[in-house]
Amino acid sequence: EPEVTQTPSHQVTQMGQEVILRCVPISNHLYFYWYRQILGQKVEFLVSFYNNEISEKSEIFDDQFSVERPDGSNFTLKIRSTKLEDSAMYFCASKRLAGRHTDTQYFGPGTRLTVL
């Protein structure tokens, strides 16, 4: 069964450093997402991406964040200058159809980011 994959599973970085989190969505999916979950808190939407551009972003997704689909398979989240409060689990998700919000989003296993 196809699945969303994410690398690395755990990333440790120093405050102020740049990190890139990588995701490989399910191959025939068109819509891509990043969510995060700070320990003990809710899963929060960060950004959605379709047709090589951001479709929607939350208030969390400020200028320190960017997303890219550098090739036909990867979808990346970059944090330019990490802060302590960026420590969280970051989940990538994808869904097959565009324009159909009733289509299911499938999630990857997550990357645990620890900022020291």
Next chain:
Amino acid sequence: DQQVKQNSPSLSVQEGRISILNCDYTNSMFDYFLWYKKYPAEGPTFLISISSIKDKNEDGRFTVFLNKSAKHLSLHIVPSQPGDSAVYFCAASNNNAGNMLTFGGGTRLMVKP
């Protein structure tokens, strides 16, 4: 942001009995609701969904009920099995451009043998 709330952080149920997980929402624009199950160190796994045009959707042991007037949905698992022990999240969306999901805080279900 409390648009989706799961008021019970945990629930303990005996194997074979029914588990009922509840979720409330405040945003009347939500028209699609999902339940995800999450094990530690894994991502959320889709379980079942329901559109606002329905009041019930069933898939095997899982049934989701939607009460639009009360802005309330519930997930019934019957019979409950020890493998169902996990954190359950409800999520909601509306037909906006990004179709983002808004999650509740989760309910940890423990099914005892």
